[in-house]
Amino acid sequence: MSASKDKTVFVTGGAGFIGSHCIVELLEAGYKVVTIDNLTNSRSGALKRVEELTGKSVTFYQCDMLDAVALEAVFAKHHIDYVIHFAAMKAVGESMLFPLIYYKNNVIGTINLVEAMKKHNVTQLVFSSSCTVYGDPATLPITEDHPTGNVTNVYGRTKYLIEEMLKDLSRADPDKWNIISLRYFNPVGAHPSGRMGEDPTKPFTNLMPYISQVAIGKRDKLTIFGDDYDTVDGTGVRDYIHVMDLASGHVAALDRLDSEHLRYKTYNLGTGCGVSVLQLVRAFEAVTKTQVPLDIQPRREGDIVSMYANTDLSKRELKWQTKYTLENMCEDFWRWQTQNPNGYADDAPYEPETLYASPVKAAAASPAAVSVSTNVANGH
């Protein structure tokens, strides 16, 4: 556990799936948390559950990453020690249809954040990146020094561009910046209590939520995109990681920033184990005692055959390792789904605090804050 008591972490995208679970870990490690979210792909009820589970509250502002004035106001109002930046749009298909919205929200949103940090002399940042930056891997398991940038979709390209931008920033001012990019593999599962989990308000395409919807009877069958890959059983292989392991990886990253001035460094967060689509389905069926009817279809365009992490560096330098098994991922996800069929939709909202002294002043200071909210969701 962290020794960084009384330090404040500013979390962007804190109501999202990974952000909210990470806040639980941060509060339990003794950090104070200030968070923003524009709630375009999440509900603030997640933060109420965070409070319920930890007995601690967070400071929450409903705020968009494109609202540079509001972002700055957060830094002006709070003494921030570290930033963890989750807020981003994350749907691969959508990113191909609306590339400018993705570049704007993800890249410009990050520029706004880093500029506000710079202005207020906050230099410690953990960035939520993705294994998608590796593109189609040349070698497996994937180490952090594997080439990046050969990305197959716009969402992934935004993550790659942000990584490069942060690297350039640290090169330009190496004594100042201390930045870690965490490359997540495939986050799944939910808080073991059954009180928190993934609750996207937009359509999703990820495997585990689909499996679960079939198991619960909301859909007839699971479409498997290709069973003729060169893998253990012909289906695609991924490195599924429990969201609580991912969350503890962020606490470890803050400890790492404290222990050494890194300038800029990347770490994989995965389990190191490749699991096929069929293996995940079978594990889910066994744990939940359900049947998931399958429909084998052609390969999905842009899909990668196999992807799993080499976790040596994160184990060694972050002193972090995963604790949850594939069975835990399935049972925790199932508990969340069955106990909360509507996610947080029925919960009272977590009341956002007011960022500005008066609404009139807010509108004058920050016209973007009162215009139609742009789409910053919470993702990886």
Ligand SMILES: O=c1ccn([C@@H]2O[C@H](COP(=O)(O)OP(=O)(O)O[C@H]3O[C@H](CO)[C@@H](O)[C@H](O)[C@H]3O)[C@@H](O)[C@H]2O)c(=O)[nH]1
């Ligand atoms: O209905 C489905 C959904 C998925 N799959 C397969 O399941 C595997 C995993 O798919 P998915 O859950 O969509 O994850 P990825 O394709 O690995 O991409 C996700 O995981 C990446 C790593 O975190 C992120 O970068 C992406 O944004 C995110 O969509 C793949 O082999 C898919 O072909 C199916 O067979 N049927």
